[in-house]
Amino acid sequence: MRKSIARILLGLLGLLILYFIAAMIGAIIPNGNHESVETNPHESTEILLLAGPIHYDFLIPLTDDVRKDFAEFTSAGVPIFDPAAEWLLIGWGARNFYTTAGSYADVSASAVVRAIFGDSSVLRTEVLGPIRPDLDLPRFKVNEAQFKQMRQAILDSFAREADGIIPVSGNLSSRDQFFAASERFHLFRTCNTWVGDMIQAAGLPFGRWVPLPYSVSLSHSNFLAHEPTD
Numbered sequence: 001m002r003k004s005i006a007r008i009l010l011g012l013l014g015l016l017i018l019y020f021i022a023a024m025i026g027a028i029i030p031n032g033n034h035e036s037v038e039t040n041p042h043e044s045t046e047i048l049l050l051a052g053p054i055h056y057d058f059l060i061p062l063t064d065d066v067r068k069d070f071a072e073f074t075s076a077g078v079p080i081f082d083p084a085a086e087w088l089l090i091g092w093g094a095r096n097f098y099t100t101a102g103s104y105a106d107v108s109a110s111a112v113v114r115a116i117f118g119d120s121s122v123l124r125t126e127v128l129g130p131i132r133p134d135l136d137l138p139r140f141k142v143n144e145a146q147f148k149q150m151r152q153a154i155l156d157s158f159a160r161e162a163d164g165i166i167p168v169s170g171n172l173s174s175r176d177q178f179f180a181a182s183e184r185f186h187l188f189r190t191c192n193t194w195v196g197d198m199i200q201a202a203g204l205p206f207g208r209w210v211p212l213p214y215s216v217s218l219s220h221s222n223f224l225a226h227e228p229t230d
Contacts, residue, residue, distance in 0.1 A: 019187075019211075026209030027219040031196075033205045045147050048131070049138040049195070049220065050089065056195045056216045057091035057124075058154075059131065069151050070125070076167040076177045078125050085127035089176075092157060092194035094119040094185035099170030099178055121185040122168050123157060126176035138217065140224040146202040153201030157181050157194070192216050199224075 048059035060066055062085055070088065073080045080088070094115035099122060100107055111119075131137070142150060158165045159180040166180040183189065188211065196210040196219065207219030 023209070023212045023215045024218065026211070027207035027215040028222055029208045030205050030223065031200050031208045033200060033203050044141040044143050046139050046141050047147075047150075048087075049140075049216070051138070051213055051217070054213060055091060055093065055191045056213055057089050058195065058198070059128070059137070060088045060090065060151075062086055062088055062127065065148075066151065069155065072164050073125055073177065075164070076179070078177045079127055079175060082127060084129055086130055087128040089126040089128055090123060090154060091191060092121060092123050092181055092185075093191040095122045095168065095180075097185075098122055098124060098191075099168065115185060116187050118184055118186045121181035121183055122170075122178045123154075123181045124172070124176060124178050126173060128175075138220050138225070140199070140204065140220070142202050142204070146204065150198055150202035153198050157183070157198075187211075 045061060045063065047061075050057045050059050062080070066088060067080050070080055079085060094111070096111035096119055097107055097115040100111060159182045160166065168178040168180055170178050185191070188209075190211045192210050192212055192215060195216055196206050199206045205223040207215060207223070210216045210219050
């Protein structure tokens with residue numbers, strides 16, 4: 001009996017190690033995109049990446065075009081047109097896990113299991129004011145066409161009914177809102193692979209599979225961190 005349990009545990013450990021190795025390899029295998037951003041800083045937009053312990057979000061500058069594209073957020077209480085708002089935070093994740101993660105201590109074991117084996121997904125949006133200048137966040141630049149493609153890919157990630165996007169309860173602040181998303185979350189389709197997909201949708205080079213935060217940071221370092229910053 002003990003030997004059987006030991007074999008099972010060793011097998012699970014082996015699978016976990018293989019997953020981490022695959023996540024590292026997937027981060028350095030390019031997706032096939034070779035398009036680069038225009039070097040003229042006046043014709044490009046800088047997008048930031050905000051890292052958590054297990055999750056990356058985008059920080060997108062609230063330009064006039066961004067406010068227009070995401071104007072329907074206002075009907076759910078996200079103050080997208082607030083003059084004091086400068087950035088749109090947006091991320092994707094497992095519904096049961098993401099909507100209860102005010103702190104990770106709040107997350108139930110069942111939410112973790114569902115996130116691993118399959119759960120519906122949500123997008124979280126929040127508007128923020130100025131970003132502290134001392135925060136050295138990962139970033140990349142997109143030209144106008146790339147930025148438009150990326151915004152459209154994000155919009156296409158929302159599930160919709162006849163009257164538009166679908167708010168989901170579970171707000172973490174007074175300026176955020178969860179919305180139903182269109183794909184399922186599981187161990188191989190994570191919040192971080194969504195980030196990679198949105199970057200790839202802009203036509204930028206990135207890792208082919210980036211399920212972990214380390215995968216995103218490694219892929220960013222390999223493919224996007226060398227763009228000129230001014």
